[in-house]
Amino acid sequence: MLLRYITRRLVILVPVVLGVTILVFFSIHLVPGDPARSFLGDRATPAAVAALHREWGLNEPIPVQYWLFMSRLLHGNLGQSLFYQSSVAGLIGGRLPVTLLLLLYAAVLSVLISVPLAMAAARRPDGIADHIVRAIGLVGIGMPSFWVGTILIIIFALRLHIFAVAGYGNGLVGHLQSLVLPGLTIAISIAPMLVRSLRASMIEALNSDYVAFAKAKGATAPTVVMRYGLRNASISAVTILGINIGFLVGGTLVIENVFALPGLGSLMVQAILDRDFPVVQGITLVFAVIVVVVYLLTDVAYALLDPRVRLG
Amino acid sequence: MSSPSLTAVAVVPVTRVPVRRRLPPSLIIGLTILIIIVAAAVFAPLIAPYSPTQQDLTNILAGPSAKHWLGTDELGRDIFTRLLYGARTDLSVAFIAVLSPFVLGTCLGAAAGYFGGWLDSVIMRIADVVVAFPFYVLVILLVFVLGPGTRSIYIAITVVSWVSYARIVRGGTLVAKNEEYVLSARVAGISDRRIIFRHIVPNVITQAIVFAMSDIVMDILAIVTLGYLGLGIPPPTPDWGSMMAEGQSFLTTHWELATIPGIAVVITGLGLSLLGDGLADLLRAE
Numbered sequence: 001m002l003l004r005y006i007t008r009r010l011v012i013l014v015p016v017v018l019g020v021t022i023l024v025f026f027s028i029h030l031v032p033g034d035p036a037r038s039f040l041g042d043r044a045t046p047a048a049v050a051a052l053h054r055e056w057g058l059n060e061p062i063p064v065q066y067w068l069f070m071s072r073l074l075h076g077n078l079g080q081s082l083f084y085q086s087s088v089a090g091l092i093g094g095r096l097p098v099t100l101l102l103l104l105y106a107a108v109l110s111v112l113i114s115v116p117l118a119m120a121a122a123r124r125p126d127g128i129a130d131h132i133v134r135a136i137g138l139v140g141i142g143m144p145s146f147w148v149g150t151i152l153i154i155i156f157a158l159r160l161h162i163f164a165v166a167g168y169g170n171g172l173v174g175h176l177q178s179l180v181l182p183g184l185t186i187a188i189s190i191a192p193m194l195v196r197s198l199r200a201s202m203i204e205a206l207n208s209d210y211v212a213f214a215k216a217k218g219a220t221a222p223t224v225v226m227r228y229g230l231r232n233a234s235i236s237a238v239t240i241l242g243i244n245i246g247f248l249v250g251g252t253l254v255i256e257n258v259f260a261l262p263g264l265g266s267l268m269v270q271a272i273l274d275r276d277f278p279v280v281q282g283i284t285l286v287f288a289v290i291v292v293v294v295y296l297l298t299d300v301a302y303a304l305l306d307p308r309v310r311l312g
Numbered sequence: 313m314s315s316p317s318l319t320a321v322a323v324v325p326v327t328r329v330p331v332r333r334r335l336p337p338s339l340i341i342g343l344t345i346l347i348i349i350v351a352a353a354v355f356a357p358l359i360a361p362y363s364p365t366q367q368d369l370t371n372i373l374a375g376p377s378a379k380h381w382l383g384t385d386e387l388g389r390d391i392f393t394r395l396l397y398g399a400r401t402d403l404s405v406a407f408i409a410v411l412s413p414f415v416l417g418t419c420l421g422a423a424a425g426y427f428g429g430w431l432d433s434v435i436m437r438i439a440d441v442v443v444a445f446p447f448y449v450l451v452i453l454l455v456f457v458l459g460p461g462t463r464s465i466y467i468a469i470t471v472v473s474w475v476s477y478a479r480i481v482r483g484g485t486l487v488a489k490n491e492e493y494v495l496s497a498r499v500a501g502i503s504d505r506r507i508i509f510r511h512i513v514p515n516v517i518t519q520a521i522v523f524a525m526s527d528i529v530m531d532i533l534a535i536v537t538l539g540y541l542g543l544g545i546p547p548p549t550p551d552w553g554s555m556m557a558e559g560q561s562f563l564t565t566h567w568e569l570a571t572i573p574g575i576a577v578v579i580t581g582l583g584l585s586l587l588g589d590g591l592a593d594l595l596r597a598e
Contacts (some may be wrong), residue, residue, distance in 0.1 A: 019441030030457045138589075141526070142581015144533050146540050147556060147574035154567045165563075250448035254537055268449075269541050272456045280456055287449045295444075 002303060009299050013292060020288045024281055025069045028056070031277075039082055039277045055080070078282035083274040088282040091267065096286070098168065098263035101175065102252050103290075105183035106190075110248075111237050113191045118198035123221075125203055133195060140192035145251050149185040149258040156181060166260040182259045186251035190244060197240045205232040235305045242298025245291050253287070336597075339590025345583030349576075353399035362390040364397040364550045373566055385558060385569060395576055397550040403580070405462055405545070406531040409469040414524055416470060417477025418517065422508050424478065425485025436482075439475040447472055451534055452543060460546050465538065469531055476527065477520050484516025518595050525588030529581045536577055552577055 028035050036052040037044065053059055056079075057068045072079070078088035121133035157165040169178035205211065206224070214224055241248070253265035260266065264283050271279035352359060361381075362368075368380070368388040375383045382391040424432040442450070454468035488494055489512070497507050538544030539553020547554060552573035559569025 015437055016440045016444055019437065020444050023441060023445075024453075027453055027457050030454070032459060138582055138585045139578060141585050142529055142533070142578045144536050144540070144553075144556075144574055144577055146537060147571065147577065150556070150560070150563070150570050150574070154563060154571070158564055158567070246443070246446040250446040253446065253448050253452070254541070257541060268452070269543070272452065272543060277457075280453060284445070284449055284453045288445045291446060292444050 005303050006300055009296055013296060017289075017292060020285070020292070021070060021073065022066065024285045024288070025066050027281065027284075028277065029062070035277070039275050041275070073285075078285070079278035081271075081276055081279050083271070083276040083279070088278050091279060092264065092282055092286055095262060095264045095267050098175075098261055099252055099256070099265065102179055102182055102186075102256065102261065102263060103248060105176075105179045106186035106248055106251065107241055109183045109187035110190055110194055111241065113187050114194040114198055115234070115237055117191070118195045118202055121195070121199045122202035122206060130199075133199070137192040137195055140188070143189060145185060145189035145254050146258045148188050149182065149255055152181050152185055153258075166258075168261055178259075178261075182252075182255045182261060185255050185258070186248065189251055190247050193244060193247065194237070194240055198236055201236040201240070202232065205236075235302070238301055238305070239298060242294055242301075245294040245298075249287055249290055336590040336593040338586040339594060342583050342586025342588070342590055345579060346587060349399060349580055349583060350403065352396055353403050356393075356396040356400050360390075360393040360396045362393045364394050365389065365548050366393075373562065373569075382572060383566075383568065385555075386562065391555075391569070391572065394550040394555060395552075395573060398552040398555060398573060399576065399580075401545060401549055401551050402532055402535050402539075402553075402577075405465060405535050406528050409466050409531045409535070410473075410524055410528050412466065412470045413473040413527075414477055414520065417474035418481045418513065418520055420474065421478035421481030421483075422485050422513055422516070425482040426489055426504065426508055426512065432482075435478065439478055442472060442475050445472075447530070448534070448537065452538070452541075455538060455543055460543070462545060465535060465544070469534065473527060473530070476523060480520050480523055481513070481516055484519060485512055488512045488515055522588050522592045522595065525584050525591065529584050532577060532580060536573075 031038050034049070036049045036056065036058060040048055040052060057065045060068070076089055078092065080086075081088055081091060084091060117133050117136070121130040124130060153165055156162045163181050164178055167178055169175050211224055214227075219227070252263065253268060255261075256263040256265035257269050264286065268280060268283045271283070366389065368374075368384060368390070370388075371380060371384050372388045373384060373386055374380055374388075377383070380390050380392065382395065384390055385394070420435050424435040445453075450472050451465075451468045454471060455464045458464035458467055485508075494507060494511055497511055502511075535544060536551070536553035536556075539551040539555075540557045542554070542557065544553055545551045555573045556570045559566070559571070559573075562569050
């Protein structure tokens, strides 16, 4: 049953992944003028421009270009960087672990921040705690993530000297230490969104029949909140986090630049400043693939945790 | 068509208390915040004591004083002035940027929901593809390939954010399509286009408008973030994001440079969120 469910989800993903590759491939044709000349700059020799035309197949009809792009992609070839003497895949491979570790860190921290806040709010809707949490959310939703990061740097690095201002540290312990502030920044930035959805789903859970039944059996309020509210909240937290993975990934893209972390996000912004199109294109594709894979994992996790889904 | 009660009112003059519907407090507070910020942006040239690019070279990185209320930056430019002009840039770009995804998403969502079939499948599959990209990744890619400037920001935000409107309006249309008033309009032989735009859209658009309030917040954050990363509106146009990026070099000595513009963003976001919540309350009450 579960296997059939996963297969069905995979089949649905095929057109999405194809669409993603088409959009990423086509982005080069949005460049005004000749893309090869645009990226190589005004001082490029005609021979260099012609070579790039050949390499990217720009003289071929567009369907052929897409075919070339896809056949390269399926061989794991994302092209050559225009700026570094390196393949795009190699550059990305070196940076990916930092971004993935930061994503994981941020995901864990955002659950640790959001779930208690949502629980406090959901216990008594329209109570004092609920109003405070909602007020925090209203203020928090408008906070630019890099601004949160800057404030954390000012407080914890420049004033209290607890963490380094920026960088990735040395060794695993150094890495984990240097990711605390960036992870916290991302977690704080997306918490308002998570708390909002979590609060709603917890209120729904606490109003359900089985909670009423548990109360009727004499379960105390804390038991109900912990046993039933929390368990259901953890399922919704996984789902809500999965749905919002795009914001989490977007957060790492921005925050890596604030804290000078050597991940994909800082590489992407650097590549844009260098006008290194193949690198920008490759990273875009990798970010989209991360999101699609997380969507799939969320669906699977949800099906594992909640048997009702599999039957639907 | 005079009913007895109306006649009675006409005969016996009663001081009629106007029926006043109580507006949600969040609507009033949100609207007030927004009006103040928009007024500050619109009248920036009248309020601001200096020009946004004017340099006071004897007062570089100065603290707050009577001459410069919020101090000056590393080029001796007045921060209060640049904050006001930054509001002008960022708010106008955000308010314009929200329009085209709103219109595009509403049209596509209504068409998808109303006609269904292959049109619905195609539109919703394209939406799935767009959502597979993290918001910032796609916006940054598009602004990069289209070249710097506000035009690219408008296009990028349109490509990325029409999806939410389409999904909201499609959902509403699917429900409305089977309501009595639409079915009878169909029986009466009214054209599909007229049914969609005159009967369905006015009924389902309210949710999209509420969403638009939080979407403007997203757009402001995107514009400010692009500015911070050096990919947004090119200098010397004052923009809150690039102001904060410039202040980044002086965190140890002048932390306020990198943080004050952020407070402006937060207050604007608060105003818009309160307005959105208030609107939602108001519409729910009706």
